[in-house]
Amino acid sequence: MRGRLVPTLAALRPIWLRRCSRTTLTLRTFSNQIIKSPSLLSLDLADSWSSTSKQSHSSSIQENSNNWTAKIIDGKEIAEGIRSRIASEVSRMKELIGQVPGLAVVLVGQRRDSETYVRNKTIASEEVGIKFKMTVFPENCTECEVCNALCRFNEDPSIHGILVQLPLPQHLDEGKILNVISLEKDVDGFHPLNIGNLAMQGMEPLFVPCTPKGCIELLLQSGVEIMGKKAVVIGRSNIVGLPTSLLLQRHHATVTVLHAFTKNPEKIAREADILVSAAGVPNLVRGSWVKPGAVIVDVGTNPIEDWRSEHGYRLIGDVCFKEATRIASAITPVPGGVGPMTVAMLLYNTLESAKRTFNFTC
Amino acid sequence: MRGRLVPTLAALRPIWLRRCSRTTLTLRTFSNQIIKSPSLLSLDLADSWSSTSKQSHSSSIQENSNNWTAKIIDGKEIAEGIRSRIASEVSRMKELIGQVPGLAVVLVGQRRDSETYVRNKTIASEEVGIKFKMTVFPENCTECEVCNALCRFNEDPSIHGILVQLPLPQHLDEGKILNVISLEKDVDGFHPLNIGNLAMQGMEPLFVPCTPKGCIELLLQSGVEIMGKKAVVIGRSNIVGLPTSLLLQRHHATVTVLHAFTKNPEKIAREADILVSAAGVPNLVRGSWVKPGAVIVDVGTNPIEDWRSEHGYRLIGDVCFKEATRIASAITPVPGGVGPMTVAMLLYNTLESAKRTFNFTC
Structure with missing residues (x-):
């Protein structure tokens, strides 16, 4: 690019996109792997800025009809699969060492x-x-x-x-x-050094925080392509919002983080191909916040009183589920979405830690 | 909010905004301070999500006319002021200890x-x-x-x-x-622990990376309010793009990071109240990328051959300066914008480090 001062059209063409998207990042099959999430270092593709013709990709999601009945991403089932693979590996570890x-x-x-x-x-x-x-x-x-x-x-x-x-x-x-x-x-994975390594290209944290890792895994296992997508994360907590935004960016999404000081969050959220809500506010995300065909990950687990429930309360998400299912292409429910994944990722991280300690590979 | 399931209007009202913006964050005067940037911990205002009436602030920038001749943010002059205050403090240190x-x-x-x-x-x-x-x-x-x-x-x-x-x-x-x-x-400030502490609310890095700190300082000293603004950072390098986005977020901007995998970056950039370009691509940001009245910080320092220049080359930015000055409300030039600030912030960080070592306060 140096020396070529005025590009023909002022836009960037993600030249790596086609080459990598279906190979490195969204593995369609994974035989022995417990989870689909690849190593973060394998995601570190160089930013090759280009400024040739203007590109106006529509995501495959957008190309579809506006009348959705969102696919429910079954976190319970996906987590069950992961837990079962973890159990096998733990059992093998016990047997071998x-x-x-x-x-x-x-x-x-x-x-x-x-x-x-x-x-x-x-x-x-x-x-x-x-x-x-x-x-x-x-x-x-x-x-x-x-x-x-x-x-x-x-x-x-x-x-x-x-x-x-x-x-x-x-x-x-x-x-x-x-x-x-x-x-x-x-x-x-909440140590600042872990978060720093998660944020920085070329580095890999010892552990990726469980809930963000669970969100990404839900997307990958549901066949949602992250690279090149507009992702909006609502909330910037150290535990969920921040690491989720860093992880989505590491997967080459274009990420915007909304927080309580954001003006007109509804408008920004409505532009997201992937909308992750981790604000902790029940029903914050109404139908009008959702782009037709978007994929929604609802991290909110807000307890509300419910005398009919066994424990006197039940959990609801940040997203108005009824409204969103009519607009989104896929959505995680609460409960049964991100929650079970967080636990599965915790078990996964614990297993990985033990494998490192014992230098155990299987 | 708990128990109030369906907010009246699906939008968030940044309730802290009016209370804090002109006191904590944008200090109009600063007597003994070398720089205007406040301590990061002082910026950690709790996210108080609310969902009352929809707020559609226009930034003061937007309210103005569309016919700009952008104010040139003179980084050389601002840096000179900072260096002069550093010199006084170094001299006092020498005198006293x-x-x-x-x-x-x-x-x-x-x-x-x-x-x-x-x-x-x-x-x-x-x-x-x-x-x-x-x-x-x-x-x-x-x-x-x-x-x-x-x-x-x-x-x-x-x-x-x-x-x-x-x-x-x-x-x-x-x-x-x-x-x-x-x-x-x-x-x-490139250590992952520093970056992690920069990213996380409630933590404070020992050093904030110089160029990002210089960008924020330029904005603050030019009277640009960051809180609640839409900021777009072009580039996600560990050195500039990433820490700048983290720092802007810490100042409560709503931040989007563009990179080479971003689709239609021009459209997203055009929504920014504050546009920081750190892509390292000469003239990437054309006039059509700029929102009328936006503030532009051009971090690009791209050497191009120039036989008339003393060293056989000269530096130009990422932003097409000529086009941008007709649309933006303020812009940093290259050279003479961010560059001198980076050096000033390096001196500032070195002084702060020495002060910590000698437990020197003045």
Whole structure:
């Protein structure tokens, strides 16, 4: 390009697009792989800026009719498949080297949603043969008590993954507590070094945060192409919004992050081919926020009271499901969408950590 | 919001906007401060999602006429002011504790643009009283030689900032080499931990990368409000595009990152209130890419041959300056825009590092 000062048409042509999209990135078959998500380093295609003819691709989604009944992306089923492959691998590990992965969870307080998540993790771990340890603290515990528990897990050679169930009570310094977790056991992937490595091209984090990884896996396993798509992420939390946006960008989507200071978020959301909502606001995303044919990943898990439900509440998403299904081409439900994937990815990260520790490849 | 399932209007109202925008974020006066950029932690306002009435702010920029002659943002002048304040502080440091900050640069090869940058850094350091050390290696040097030089600077107590002039020759592993630099002396801020801390709310990196920090400083010193604005960053390099997008988001802009896989970048760029181009492609951004009244920061420094010039080449930006000045409300020129700011921010980071080392506050 150097020396050619005025391009014929002021637009960029993604010249790598055709060459790579169906080979490197969206693997249609995956025999021995537990998940479809490729290694992040394999995604690091060089940005080759070009400025030839203007390209106005329509995504395959857009080319279709406007009258959708969205495909429901069954996170429960996809997660089940992943868990079953993890179970096989854990069993093989036990057989070959007499070891199993170990996961430790620290829970503070009695938030009912947190308790539900931890219960799910316990059951899921045990089902796949991962050893599970848990320490529970009362709401009014001290930072020091939590940190001591984490240090013990750091030193425990039978533990390969540690997580603190978030959110923590206000009086505890979340950042300080998470920093105590050994980087090698940070299966949640929330350590700033992990996030930095996730953000930077040419680097690979030890762990990709579970929920963002689950979102990408849902897309890949549903045959949604990410490269070149406009993706909008609603929310920028350290846990979901931020790493999801970084991961989508690493998969070569054009990403916009919406937050509470965004003006006219509805308009921006309506331009998304892939819309990920992680705002934690029930029914924030109405039908008018959705582009016809878009793929929606609803990360919201908002508990609302429901006396008919077993636990006195039920979870609903950020997306007004009824409206969105009439406009989107595919959508993850709540519950049964991202939630089960988060747990599956946690088990996957724990297994990967144990494999690294034991230098086990199978 | 919990329990209120269907918001009256599907839009978010940035309720913090009015309260904070003119106080915390865009400081109109700054007496003793060297730069206007506030501490990143001070920017961490909680996202308070709301879904009341639809808000369709027009930025003050948009409200104006479409016939612009863009204000030229004079990076040279702004940088000069910053350097002069740094010089005062270095001089005070010398007077009070008999110490000065020290900066070390490693240069590999003979790229003429790299040589120019290093020359500028030498002159600028000496002018403000920062001690400057440099090690130059030939193009065909080994990774080991470069790493050894960096280790020596890591251990040198008179050095508070170390940088490797990028890009490095292809045969050298950039990531590996940059990782050798001690985190406390990484004044370029390229360490993944720094980038992770920049990305995450509630965290603060030891150093914000110089060019992105320079871009934000140019905007702040030119009275451009960032919060709530649509910002588009063209390019996603680890050095400029990525950290600039993270920094803009931390300042509560709604950020979209364009890259070579983006479809129809022209259309997306044209929606930006703040357009930052860091693609490294001369004249990529034509007039048709610019929203009337937008503010443009041109980070491109593309050398093109020019026999009339002293060094046989001159630098031009990513933006077609002539076309953009008729549409934008403000624009940084190349040269004389971001370039001088990068150097000023490097000196600033080096001074801050020395102040931390000596526990010096003035």
